[in-house]
Amino acid sequence: QVQLVESGGGVVQPGGSLRLSCAASGFTFSRYGMNWVRQAPGKGLESVAFIRYDGTNSYYADSVKGRFTISRDNSKNTVYLQINSPRGEDTAVYYCAKDFHPLVVVPGTLDIWGQGTLVTVSS
């Protein structure tokens, strides 16, 4: 079945780095844009990054621009989120989510979500 499985979360020191991975299965990965959405403890959802289906363009929330990098490897059906210079406010569960419509160049409807991976920024 269609599935997204995140990994790579954990405790990271302020100013450190961490790479999250999201392995996709059950659909033609290379046809869909992918997103990272985070949820701070007890808070709502915040979209932080999107990458086009072919990896040729990406977008970021202002809060992470210049520190986070989204990438994908269509040969491995995997999307990544590189987190550099994290801050306390980056502490959250990070979800990867698939775009509903194929071949779109901006995100819209997110139809499949993973179970999330927790990132805790602490010294």
Add this chain to the structure above:
Amino acid sequence: QSALTQPASVSGSPGQSITISCTGSASDIGGYDYVSWYRQYPGNGPKLMIFDVSDRPSGVSARFSGSKSGNTASLTISGLQAEDEADYYCSSYTSSGTLVVFGGGTKLTVL
């Protein structure tokens, strides 16, 4: 502060209908028919319930319906059941950025 405004909580009794509102602006909800609704149980990832304002993905109960008027979208759940108790989030495409924007979420309590 979220880009879209939702009530923090709503409640209803089994069998009743409830409506959750989601207010934005002409740059998002009012300008495009790309409003989605998600349900989230504690400790789980969100699940898509409504897309493109009023369409239901395959497998979602017909008790869930969506609508939009001006800058406000609404999710209605009819025939409320205990399993509907969860957090609900709206989202919309927005012309002011290239990422979707979310509402702050509404906690639905089934009395």
